[in-house]
Amino acid sequence: GAGVSQSPSNKVTEKGKDVELRCDPISGHTALYWYRQSLGQGLEFLIYFQGNSAPDKSGLPSDRFSAERTGGSVSTLTIQRTQQEDSAVYLCASSLIVGSTDTQYFGPGTRLTVL
């Protein structure tokens, strides 16, 4: 079946603009995760959803970042008033459940460039 898909694959925006990144998880996966990978740096965990609920939003870098998930499927990560330091690859992953040993399947990522 289809894997995790993300759109757009690349996004170039101007500083101060808002952007919306989309993630389509594997069908039937109740858990969804967002990560960020900045150039030359490791991956950083941002937020996870169990169903439509995000129990802990403390991993989001600032209040300019928000995420939502509707219908237990598609999720969007929104960055308001983008800054140059927001430039990174944003990765989404999904798993069957939120479990300590559940395999996460990653999408290809969205490369965000803020000019």
Next chain:
Amino acid sequence: KNQVEQSPQSLIILEGKNCTLQCNYTVSPFSNLRWYKQDTGRGPVSLTIMTFSENTKSNGRYTATLDADTKQSSLHITASQLSDSASYICVVNYGQNFVFGPGTRLSVLP
């Protein structure tokens, strides 16, 4: 502070050779440790997931070990192939948070 360190930062080996990558962590409380393979420009792919009670887990030519007492893990790759060229990332899960290591960049040469 919760941290994950990996060594070496990069490694070059010849095709067919074995290699071992290291991961040390200070994350607490510990839920599980994961190894991922990430090809350039792609999302990470899960190799192994180990809980506190597991010492060894294999996935084909990949074998991960975990010593929860010393908070160390290793990933051993046997009979390397050109397609093994990638970044290998160690991740420690605590609760519903994840701490990622910086990765080891492996290059396998013919």
